Amino acid sequence: MLRLEAANETIGGLAGTSATATVQDGMDGLNSLTLKVAAGKTYSFAGSISEPGTLLKIIKDGEGTQILTKGLGTFGGLEVKQGKLQIGDGQTITGIGMGSDMSVEEGAELILNTSSAVEFSPQLSGQGTLTQAGTGTTTISSGSFSAKTLNVLAGRVLANSSSMTTNIQVTGGVLSGTGVVTGNVMVKGAGQINQKNSNGFDDGYGVFTVNGNLTLARPETSSVPRLVLGVNYGGATVKDADLASWINTNGADVSGYFASVGDATFIQNTYDVSNYTHDQLLVNGVLTLEAGALIVLENTHGYEFELGDVFNLLDWTSLNLVASGTDRLWNKEWDLLLPTLTGANMRWDTSLFDQYGIVFVSAPEPGRVCLLLFAFGGVLLRRRRSVRPQC
Structure with missing residues (x-):
């Protein structure tokens, strides 16, 4: 002693x-x-x-x-x-x-x-x-x-x-939480951001904010997600009954609906919000997604999806889509995995994701529908985002 x-x-x-x-x-x-x-x-x-x-x-x-x-x-x-x-x-x-x-x-x-x-x-x-x-x-x-x-x-x-x-480097293990980080976050190697139980409870959900740049590099194992978000019992960010009614009446082509409600202004004011019913990642900087960096939304509590359910999953100031070596660029068709919809009359519409990080439940369509006519110039996508108060 x-x-x-x-x-x-x-x-x-x-x-x-x-x-x-x-x-x-x-x-x-x-x-x-x-x-x-x-x-x-x-x-x-x-x-x-x-x-x-x-x-x-x-x-x-x-x-x-x-x-x-x-x-x-x-x-x-x-x-x-x-x-x-x-x-x-x-x-x-x-x-x-x-x-x-x-x-x-x-x-x-x-x-x-x-x-x-x-x-x-x-x-x-x-x-x-x-x-x-x-x-x-x-x-x-x-x-x-x-x-x-x-x-x-x-x-x-x-x-x-x-x-x-x-500054945070995640090269193995898991980063999650409901905090606010001022600095840059890099996820590579065997690292992962997993938000589905971020507050430590079985019904966990959380909004994680990065006041800086976030980079999700291609993982060492292609089947391992880089980012995992979960849907809580509350479900969608917004349950847009008017959107659901439009879909029921006019089908999957909802360009007329958004034109009638104000397009981008309506989306930013109504959909581009946080209501803490599911996990969300806010990046007040550049979000870089490398090809193969899988983003997964999991239905962790058996939520029953409905037409007009809108999910604001990611928010950023600039989006940078990059290739992995000589591979393709990051692509939502390959690298964004959403829960299976059990209803025969439902499908995921991801046409708002590249601009707003938003997906919603729509009706099947015979071909690809363009919701909004945005001019995407190159792989560096910039948008005007609403400013939320930080606690």
Whole structure:
């Protein structure tokens, strides 16, 4: 047992394979333990850090790597100033050292390698790197989250903070959530954005906002979706009874309906909204879709689709459709997968998707119908989108 009697202690790192070893603070008030690991050194400690609930603050200094396999049960905060601090070795942990003062400084890295579910409920500051390396779920629910980079290598990251300032790289595992990210998001390798249960409940749905650019690259395995959205019990964004009536009377050619209600202005004001009845992804920047990056809408709760059901799935400022090598461009006919409609008189109309990210349920047609006559110039598609207040 290592017992700290002074208010602040600095040691050259912790090492040991005994799970019964302990580090105790020995103080009633707020004090700190600095682990200053030299460059080129890696130390692993299998014991416990202080008693659960104490106000001991852990500071990682030095350019080396410190591994705490049991995690931290303390509430004094955590500061990674230099090098790498890895919490966990793939197994369950006691915690990640919560507290009002949590930071990862520029050039430093905090690695979460655990099968446990952990949560950042206080704020995280700094310009360092946070890496999700374990199979568990990390929830970011703090009021303020700041990092240079958030790496998702495995497991799941629930980005639920309404104020996240970071760039996100998803190369494995899953990113989801209902938060607002100010920064760019790249999904590649074996990574995925999966929103269908983003709030952690069986009836989950969520609106995830990226105030920056989002790139969905072609996955390593062609059958694995890049983006998965789910339909909740509430179903459509808008149930347009007038559209359904038009379809019943005039068939699948609905160009006359949109001409009568005001075309683009009507679509933006009525359809281009969020009502939280299904998952939705909002990109206030450039959305780049590479050929083969599958976008899937799943009917997760057996919703019964009807004529006139409108789904606003994606929203963007600019849409960039690109090829994968010498392959074709991203194409909604190949790369957008929608639920099977059981009604014999129903089909999906995707003619609004390239312009608005919107699909709706229509009637069968003998040939392809053009809903609106938009001039699409090249593969970089720009549109005027409505501005929503950010919470």
